[in-house]
Amino acid sequence: MYMRISVQTKEIREAILDSTDRLLARYGYQKMTIDDLAKDVGIGKGSIYLHFKSKEEIVLSHIDRIVERVKKHLIKIAKSNEKTETKLREMLVLRVLFRFDSVQHYTESLDELLASLREKVNERRKIYFQEESEIFREVLEEGIENGSYEVNDTQKTAEAFIIATNSLLPASLSTKELGKRNEIEEKVLKIAEILIKGIKK
Amino acid sequence: MYMRISVQTKEIREAILDSTDRLLARYGYQKMTIDDLAKDVGIGKGSIYLHFKSKEEIVLSHIDRIVERVKKHLIKIAKSNEKTETKLREMLVLRVLFRFDSVQHYTESLDELLASLREKVNERRKIYFQEESEIFREVLEEGIENGSYEVNDTQKTAEAFIIATNSLLPASLSTKELGKRNEIEEKVLKIAEILIKGIKK
DNA sequence: TTCTTGACTAAAAGACGTATTTAGTCATAA
């Protein structure tokens, strides 16, 4: 299996993941076939396997992509000129709502998808959370340097920020609860408010 | 179906739930039959239906019982003479670890159980969380009266305390992660520390 | 040569009729 990474290659890969998102939303994991997918992308079936080694890997990569985008946004916020408090609040809201928005159109199929790949997804979630908490940690340390925050263990504190908002992520919520974006936003904001105050000097 | 509530009745009901816990741990939801259950309790099969109207209801009642016990403990802590801070910390730890301990012996069957009853369980979880947050709310108000805490909306703040620790509850964690009691305790404590500081005056 | 493809295959999923098990009922007995 070749995988020369060219602009071309990258674009097709992205196109496959775009189609994956579309078909996943419409059909769910089981009913999305590789033939469907190839047709939707507009390439031959075999070509799919030039980019991914299995159906599972395609869907996991699709999830990875969402989290990569979350990370990108988080880093952008982390590097901005806002004050630490604003950064932390915006980051917490983003990690919850970006995911929410990314899967909102999956009305039905999210549970089924997670049922099929639960184990694999859970393994990766640990890594996602760890990477995200790393970004939070850096913002925390910056906040400490500025002298407005007091945190004894930035690592653990960053993890706490992640865990405290994890129960609002799509994977933890039943499909029906996913309807209420406003409520979720309100809840993250409340938690963010308390957490941030909780680390102030 | 009669359900005269006598000491006798209550005892048998409890015995049924005790057996449920045992059989659920050994066989899981699907493979636990009502015949098994009746035999384990030492009563006739029909008698089970004098106390519960369906298999689903038995298992849901079993879960209810765990949460009732959590609530009882929470109320006990809430009424104790500890200072508010201690109460809140102990309550957060208890709501996570009591549940953990209640299902720890389900090595394998917890996921399967939740898969079968996910929808029904989720409906109830909302109620559980609401009831628990009510207990937290009262402690918060007491803390405000004592003058050491500053909270604008005790309702929402209590909810935030609940949500912030929800991702550490058994239903949200994969079976394997459930192994590490110490780690979970450490994480709740860290979150508790920040949350409590976050509402201090 | 390098890359793409769709026909091909093995394996998985589905369809379907049959046999077995089981949740829930109820006439009978204690």
Place this chain on the structure above:
DNA sequence: TTATGACTAAATACGTCTTTTAGTCAAGAA
């Protein structure tokens, strides 16, 4: 009045056959 287990309808398991599909690879296109 309360408890029971034989009973029934419905669900589940099973065996067999058929269809679908994930993944491969020889052949063709660029």
